[in-house]
Amino acid sequence: MAKKKIRTSQEVNAGSMADIAFLLLIFFLVTTTIASDKGILNILPPKQDPDQPPPEVELNERNIFNILINANDQLLIEGEFRTTTEGLSNEIKSFILNFGNPDEDNLALYNGLPASLRALALRSPESSDYPGAGGAVVSIKTNRGTSYEIYLEVLDLVKKAYFEIYGERVGLTAEEYRALTGNTAAEVELQNRGKEGIPMAISIAEPDKTGS
């Protein structure tokens, strides 16, 4: 059977082509984002007044987690010589959450933590007293000859420890916690709940001048 074709018009209806083009235009307008600015955020300490020497902060040795990096990119972590940063993040986590000698407020903070984080608290008298600026400080000291890359690697691991704690407190992964933008009230609430009582106490010391 031969097919019967009826030739109606030879022209394709091009009226909707404009709509298709518009769709394309809008699609590109919406999806085109300029490469976003990402990085590790660091808040510098306020500037020093030459007339007023910085206040002497009395911190017990047990409350400071010392990380020293020399000009050969070798690490001295809590007095122990290392060449790699392996496992550093977990050590910092248990240092922050040690709760060796908490006061009442911090005891309440401890009781409010999820069980998985409470398990990290060894309550060792040799480690930090409580999380926070006066109780658990991570100190990073570099040399002028230290490479920027290893410094960032260490800073990255310290941040990782904090973000994992924050995330775990609110039931998110560290990744999800970092992705919170703070644009909505719910996200701000999550962010605040994560870091409440455990501020990031990272001290970056002036680098040594020797050996650069």
Added chain:
Amino acid sequence: MGKFNKKTKADTNIPTSALPDIIFMLLFFFMVTTVLREQDLLVEQKIPQATQLQKLQKKSLISYLFLGKPKNTALYGVEPRIQANDVLINTNDILQWVNQEKDALSEAERDQITISLKADRDVKMGPVSDIQFELREADARKLMYATVGKVQD
């Protein structure tokens, strides 16, 4: 009289077949003219990798500092240099540069200025800490070390 009233009824349909072409022309026009403001980099930039990245929301608050070995070593030497806008500056010019950047912001946002430090991964900590010291002096304390995401295994 009838002579003047003679009007031929024209087709009321406007031909739309050329409309897509016009829209496409618009599309191409925008695609071609939209230039992302790219700075001419005078220093080498191999951005280091990290995992714990944070994203900044307000782009208008960010100012960029580039740090690295100059590309034109014959002219600028091999020591790491700082680039702000399109010129290489010295460490003690940072204070002035920050103030210029702050002036460009509105009064309320001035203290929220964030410096994105795009430093080459081969740079040593010496110049980085010099920049940090100057930024503290300039009271621009929000500093972001620009990094790219690391592929985790």
